[in-house]
Amino acid sequence: MHDQIVDHLIKLKKHAVFHPDSGLHLFQFSEVRQNWLGVCKWGNNGMGLGQKFAKNLLKAFNGFYSNFGDESVTSSSHIEKLTLVGSGIGRDFISDFTTNLMLEFLLNYTQDFARSYLDAKQRKIFSVRCAFDADLMVWKPKHFELPYFYKGDREEDFILLTPIDIL
Numbered sequence: 001m002h003d004q005i006v007d008h009l010i011k012l013k014k015h016a017v018f019h020p021d022s023g024l025h026l027f028q029f030s031e032v033r034q035n036w037l038g039v040c041k042w043g044n045n046g047m048g049l050g051q052k053f054a055k056n057l058l059k060a061f062n063g064f065y066s067n068f069g070d071e072s073v074t075s076s077s078h079i080e081k082l083t084l085v086g087s088g089i090g091r092d093f094i095s096d097f098t099t100n101l102m103l104e105f106l107l108n109y110t111q112d113f114a115r116s117y118l119d120a121k122q123r124k125i126f127s128v129r130c131a132f133d134a135d136l137m138v139w140k141p142k143h144f145e146l147p148y149f150y151k152g153d154r155e156e157d158f159i160l161l162t163p164i165d166i167l
Helices: 002-018 051-061 079-084 093-101 103-117
Strands: 123-133 138-152 155-158
Touching: 002 051, 002 093, 093 103, 103 123, 103 138, 123 155
Parallel strands: none
Antiparallel strands: 123 138, 138 155
16 A cells, blocks of 8 residues: 555656646545544544645655655655645644545445445445546546445445554
8 A cells, every 4th residue: 555655646746846836636635534543632524634735745846855756765755754844734644645545445445344244224335536547637436335324414424444454
């Protein structure tokens, strides 16, 4: 998963270098509230990584981190160093960032678990934007059969599981 995340970042970095004034949305990541891994005192509706993070990352890819993907100091790139791109990037950064970039994997994992261990009445079909189309540079939706719960007034939301070895 780490290599896939780094590969995705390298593609985004190339876009940022050649198109620094466009594609800001590609570097913004919402909170994936269905996995409950964030660091939030009052629930799971964090702010995610918005425009400030995106601008700082674009600037870093065109400056200080212009060698991301081609480092000579270590044998591979590490996303952890991107936490240094600007002030205000909290400790929740890694979970927001990686959960967004590996969301399709987590959805497939959860779907496989749900189909194996849950009754049909405990699962529902959800459409989730999780598949990145590198040619179009957009996130596309896919359908998954997932466990769910009621958030209130019978509004439903899916549950996202994370394998223990990733935690």
